[in-house]
Amino acid sequence: MHITSDAGRAAWAAITTDPSTTLVCSDFDGVLSPIVDNPDEAWASEDTVGVLERLGSRVAKVAIVTGRPARQAVRLGRLDERTGLASASVLGLYGFERWDADTGDYDEPEAPGGVANAAAALPDLLADHDLADARIENKRLSVGVHTRELPDPAAAFERLTGPLTELAESHDLQVEPGRFVLELRARGLDKGDAIRRLVDELHPTAIIYAGDDLGDLPAFRAVRWLRESGRVKALLICSGSDEQDALVAVSDVVVDGPDGVAELLGELADALDAAHPGA
Ligand SMILES: [Mg+2]
Numbered sequence: 698m699h700i701t702s703d704a705g706r707a708a709w710a711a712i713t714t715d716p717s718t719t720l721v722c723s724d725f726d727g728v729l730s731p732i733v734d735n736p737d738e739a740w741a742s743e744d745t746v747g748v749l750e751r752l753g754s755r756v757a758k759v760a761i762v763t764g765r766p767a768r769q770a771v772r773l774g775r776l777d778e779r780t781g782l783a784s785a786s787v788l789g790l791y792g793f794e795r796w797d798a799d800t801g802d803y804d805e806p807e808a809p810g811g812v813a814n815a816a817a818a819l820p821d822l823l824a825d826h827d828l829a830d831a832r833i834e835n836k837r838l839s840v841g842v843h844t845r846e847l848p849d850p851a852a853a854f855e856r857l858t859g860p861l862t863e864l865a866e867s868h869d870l871q872v873e874p875g876r877f878v879l880e881l882r883a884r885g886l887d888k889g890d891a892i893r894r895l896v897d898e899l900h901p902t903a904i905i906y907a908g909d910d911l912g913d914l915p916a917f918r919a920v921r922w923l924r925e926s927g928r929v930k931a932l933l934i935c936s937g938s939d940e941q942d943a944l945v946a947v948s949d950v951v952v953d954g955p956d957g958v959a960e961l962l963g964e965l966a967d968a969l970d971a972a973h974p975g976a
Contacts, residue, residue, distance in 0.1 A: 699950055699951075700932070700949050700950045701949060701950060701951075702949040704924060704930070704931065704949065705931075705932050705933065705949025705950060706949075707930055708903055708904075708905070708930035708931050708932040708949070709932060709965070709968075711902070711903055711930045712756075712903050712905070712930070712932070712965065712969075713965070713968045713969060713972050714972070715902075716752075716755045716756050716903075716969055716973075717755070717756065717757060718757050718900075718901050718902040718903065719756040719757055719901060719902070719903040719904070719905065720756070720757055720758055720760065720895060720896070720899055720901035720903070720904045720905070721749070721752055721753075721756050721758070721759045721760070721904075721905045721962075722759075722760045722761075722762050722892065722895070722904065722905065722906045722907070722916070723749065723759070723760075723761055723762070723906070723907045723908075723958070724761075724762060724763060724888075724907060724908040724909060724910070724912075724913050724916075724936075725739075725741070725761055725763035725765055725770050725773070725774070726739055726763070726764075726765070726909070726910070727876065727909035727910055727936055727938065727954070727955070728745075728907050728908060728909050728936040728955060728958055729741040729742060729745050729746060729749075729761070729774060729955060729958075730742060730745075730773060730774075730955060731954065731955055732845075732876060732938070732940075734832075734845055734846050735832075736765075736832075736834055736841075736843070737769075739773055740773050740774075741773055741774040741775070742955045742956070742959060744955075744956065744959040744963075745955050745956075745958055745959040745962070746774055746775070746776070746779065746782075747959075748958075748959050748962040748963045748966055749779075749781070749782060749785075749962070750779050750780070750781025750782055751781060751963075751966035751969075752781075752962060752965065752966055752969070753779075753781040753782045753783070753784065753785060754781050754783075755966075755969050755973070757899055757901055758784055758785065758786060758895070758899060758901075759782055759784075759785040759786075760785065760786045760787070760788060760895055761774065761776070761785070761786070761787045761788070762788045762791075762792070762888050762891050762892065762906075762916060763787065763788070763789055763790075763791075764790065764791055764836065764839065764873075764875075764880065764882075764912055765789055765790070765836065766789045766790055766794060766805075766836055766837055766838075767787045767788070767789025767790070767794040767795060767796040767803055767804075767805065768789070768794075768796070768803060768805070769789070769836075770787045770789055770796075771787055771796055776796075776798065777798065777801065779798075782798055783798055783799060784798060784799055785797075785798045786798065786895075788888075788891045788895070790836065790837065790838040790839065790886070791838075791882075791886040791887055791888055791890070791891060791912070792886060792887075792888065792890055792891030792894065793806065793808075793838050793883075793886055794806070794838075808837045808838045808883070809838075809883050811868035811869050811870050811883065812837065812838060812839060812840055812868075812870065812881065812882070812883065814868050815840060815864055815865065815867075815868040815870055815881050816833070816835055816840040816881075818864060819833055819840065819842065819864075820833070822860055822861075822864060823842070823857075826856060826857065826860065828844070828847065828853050828856070828857065830846070830847060831843060831844055831846075831847060831853065831857070832845075832846060834878075836880075836882075838882055838883050838886070839870075839873070839880045839881060839882030839883070840880070840881050840882075841875075841878045841879065841880040841881075842857060842861060842878065842879050842880075842881075843877060843878045844857065844877045844878070844879075845876075845877040845878070850877045851877075854874075854877055854879065857879055858872070858874070858879060861879045861881060864881065865881040868881070869884065870882055870883060870884065871883075871884050873911070873912055874911055875910050875911055875912055876909075876910055876938070876940045876941050877940070880912075887912075887915035887916075888908075888912060888913060888915050888916035888919075889915030889916050889918055889919035890915075890919075891916070892904075892906070892916050892919045892920060893919055896923060896928075896929070901929060902929055902930065903929055903930040903931065903932075904920050904923065904924075904929050904930075904931045904932075905931070905932045905934065905962075905965075906920050906931070906932075906933055906934065907934035907935075907936055907958050907962075908934075908935065908936065908944055909935065909936035909937075909938060909941065909944065909954075910941050910943075910944075911941065911943055913944060914943060914944065914947070917933055917944060917947045917948070918947070920933060921933070921947065931949075932949050932950070933947065933948045933949045933950075934948060934949070934950055934951075934952060934958060934961060935948035935950070935951045935952070936952060936954055936955060936957065936958050937951045937952060937953055937954065937957070938954060
């Protein structure tokens with residue numbers, strides 16, 4: 698464990714003493730699953746989900762907070778098959794959708810029409826920029842353009858930023874940059890809102906949040922604000938990569954990708970087992 702902040706160490710100690718009012722939140726891609734070329738095949742790491750299961754039976758809730766549709770995160774994490782996650786939730790599409798393990802119900806409100814219209818315009822736009830091979834990912838409330846599989850992912854990302862921003866604005870959407878992906882999505886939704894809703898619902902005394910990308914920044918900010926206002930102890934985990942370092946400065950601990958997340962949370966699960974044997 699290499700927690701670098703006093704506040705992070707205080708959270709670890711408090712959670713070890715009494716985990717029952719802890720909210721454990723994790724992003725999906727780049728935290729539970731490695732980043733892969735085809736996002737439809739970003740299966741969650743068995744090790745990482747296994748550790749969440751160990752924690753799930755001890756904490757108030759495990760919540761997966763993701764830009765993916767809830768249904769897809771459940772499928773790629775096989776979350777509906779995990780006995781340790783019987784009270785887990787998935788907040789999909791930045792909290793627009795929700796799945797609860799205890800009922801098995803999906804809440805999937807109808808999406809605004811702008812996304813579909815922007816998605817329809819994308820193939821021509823990409824062809825105009827000689828980037829027709831960029832992967833388009835439709836996520837209902839957002840549409841992503843991935844440059845990871847192109848010959849020069851960084852150059853393509855840069856070339857598309859302006860045109861995609863224009864396209865987004867013309868359909869009343871916003872552009873969310875990620876790791877070699879530009880996502881056009883409905884305005885006014887972010888992971889910070891999703892976290893605040895969970896906190897209002899559960900009143901946790903401690904929060905763990907693990908993220909890897911720019912889309913997690915609003916959640917990090919929301920958790921830091923809750924911590925600074927004295928409402929919760931909090932441990933912010935950055936799943937580190939060579940591709941994105943925006944979360945490093947606002948994290949309490951930086952680990953090496955999904956394997957590092959599994960290792961760190963595994964240490965916490967071990968500490969809980971030691972502190973509360975038989976529980
Ligand atoms: Mg991610």
